[in-house]
Amino acid sequence: MTSGNFNDSPIEGPDDDKYGITPFAVSLANSILNIRKPVGTTIALNGVWGSGKSSAVNLIRNELDKARDETLVISDFKCWWYRGEEALALAFLQNLNAILTDTLKDKVKDMIPKIGRSILQAGPVIGAAVALTPASPFASFLGTTAKFTERFFKGRQTVEEVFLKLSEILEEEDRRFLIVIDDIDRLSADEALAIFRMVKSVGRLPNIMYLLVFDRVLAEAAVSERYPSEGPHFLEKIIQVSFELPAPLRTDLNTAILSSIVDICGEPSGEAVTRLLNLFHDVVAPYLTSPRHVTRFRNAISVTWPAIANEISLADFIALETLRLYEPTTFQAIRSNKETLCGVQTFAGQNEQENAARFDRFLNGVDENRHDTVRVALQRLFPRLESVGYGRDFLGYWNLDRRVCIDAHFDTYFRTSLSDETLPVDFINQLIDRADDRNFIQEKFREAAQQRRRTGTSMVPVLLDELNAHAGRITDEKIGPFLRSLFEIHDEIDLPIDQDQGVMRVADTTLRYHWLIRRLTRDRMTIDERTILYTSSLEDASLGWLVDFVSSARRDYVGRENGPRREEDCLVREDAVAPLVESALLRIRAASEDGTLLEHQDLIFILYRWRNFMDDDATEVRNWTDSQLSDDAALVVFAKELTGVSLSQEMGWFGLGDRVARSHVRANVDEDTNIIDFARLRIELERIQNNGELDAASQKVVDDFLEAWDRREQGDPD
DSSP, X not given: OOOOOOOOOOOOSGGGOSSSOHHHHHHHHHHHHTOOSOBSEEEEEEOOTTSSHXXXXXXXXXXXXXXXXXXXXXXXXXXGGOOSHHHHHHHHHHHHHXXXXXXXXXXXXTHHHXXXXXXXXXXXXXXXXXXXXXXXXXXXXXXXXXXXXHHHTOSSSOHHHHHHHHHHHHHHOSOEEEEEEOOGGGSOHHHHXXXXXXXXXXTOOBTEEXXXXXXXXXXXXXXXXXXXXXXXXXXXXXXXXXEEOOOOOHHHHHHHHHHHHHHHHOOOOTHHHHHHHHHIIIIITTTOXXXXXXXXXXXXXXXHHHHHTTTSOHHHHHHHHHHHHHOHHHHHHHHTOHHXXXXXXXXXXXXXXHHHXXXXXXXXXXXXXXXXXXXXXXXXXXXXXSSSOOOTHHHHHHXXXXXXXXXXXXGGGGTTOSOTTOOOHHHHHHHHHTTTOHHHHHHHHHHHHHOOOTTXXXXXXXXXXXXXXXXXXXXXXXXXXXXXXXXXXXXXXXXXXXXXXXTTOOOOHHHHHHHHHHHHHTTTSOHHHHHHHHHHHTTXXXXXXXHHHHHHHHHTTSSOTTOOOOGGGSSSOGGGHHHHHHHHHHHHHHHHHHSHHHHOTTHHHHHHHHHXXXXXXXXXXXXXXXXXXXXXXXXXXXXHHTEEEEEEOOOOTTSOOOSSOEEEEEEOOOTTOSSSOHHHHHXXXXXXXXXXXXXXXXXXXXXXXXXXXXXXXXXXXX
């Protein structure tokens, strides 16, 4: 078995051709070789996404290289390296200039730049494109935009004269130039049309020919959108001959998929082969219809299989992986409906309407023409959904195969499908086994805080969520050391980037801590045991976590509308709350004296809790904040910490709504609160705002906060 190489690159030669593209490539290469006197001749190679167009181009290049035709000069134009029509136009001209000057030298010197005069209007986009182009022959022209325009477009000859002269030179050549432009599909509609226009205009020269590679349906749609009256005639005026890449044979696709399964997962035996092939033909094959689909599937199972190899049914695994890749809403519905799917309860005996409705929750978001495929997949995976009754004796057989329909094995199938950045099972096992190793746990969480996911968040939430899922595996004797390790570093790994934003926010690091400690202790310890555990674990806890925990423990008994909670549902015993509050107050006071409180990212939260812990007497906290209002640096900190950001989105009741949420700076001030003298704070902030002594960053903090405060006073809190 192999793990795969995660390679989505096109094949390079005939030996790698699994789908029979080579004969087509040989034929097209011969057609190119037989074009003796092209005049901007344009050949199109059409194919849908993932059909193997780039592989076909490589095979064509391979055949052209084998021909050793010294009269044919080939160049590739990497159009997708550039963004914007101007950048593409300049890059196209540069590529044309490079291939001609490299071959014809001084005969064509400066001709292409002169022709470009009628096409390009020099600007910053062009300048950026040239600057990004290695060894650009145009780079020496660049200075200011005006100088570039003057130097790039200098000369008195008309464009027509230069074009005619260049045509005459090329006409006399016995060499032909082939420019291959692949990946046009990656461009925007306007950028793709820019390529077509360049080929049609300046590119139509003697002994020049083009191989354009794109999806014809997408290209025609782009043309129809921009030029409704043109329709397919636009491309017909540009392209002389078009070739459709032949679709791979179903047999070849099936062979490639099954080979990938055997290479990565091993070869099944006995009755397992029959079940695997049933699921392969009913679930996998209908979705994998192109070479790129096969590659994507291979890469996916290369990642997900090794972590759960031999723990589950291979047949069920490949079917679920296919649904995960191509029917994600169904996959998530399966994952969320374990109780509905596992076991042998039958729907037999229900009326026809009830019988059909059992699939509804799994078909939401699925295109109607794929409903039958999904229904068959569900019944293959979960016999409970079939219209046939199964006795409990079947459970034993299915359990031996570790099938997904068995409750005990169901979760294993989804253990490595949580996200694109899921944690390896071996790493989770390490965390569980070494939960009492303080240095190890803290090191791994610090590393997670430094890593960034594609969402911009760190890996800390992922670690906490995984530990929450596997909390039951941490043995009792390791829970205490584990909690002490986490409590010590909470503030260090509680990152602003991990705080979910907006209406759909789910949790932050602190809330995930609360979830985890409850999973670890709620059903395993008595209230007395929890009290002892938490009290000892909090001795060296970071300030922010200590204050938050004590606040939660206190709320279990104080200030609840319906009275205290049942003690067994609380974090600690009621008689332990007062000592914890006193401990938190001592830590807050110490931080206020040594300056660390002012630097704390949860400053405002801690100030409110300080007042609460004093039975809502704000005298002590107010004395401290009053003492800070004479310090300019402290004023900037208060302005920063009292500045918030809110998100809003216009729904478009009287017109088009917003596609994205709008961000608003808001001042989180409440003149009725007593933890800060807001009237004095305002006066002092206006003083430093106008004294000209703040650095630029601090000035912006103060300006933004006061502007938001003004809006709030005018009735607009955002």
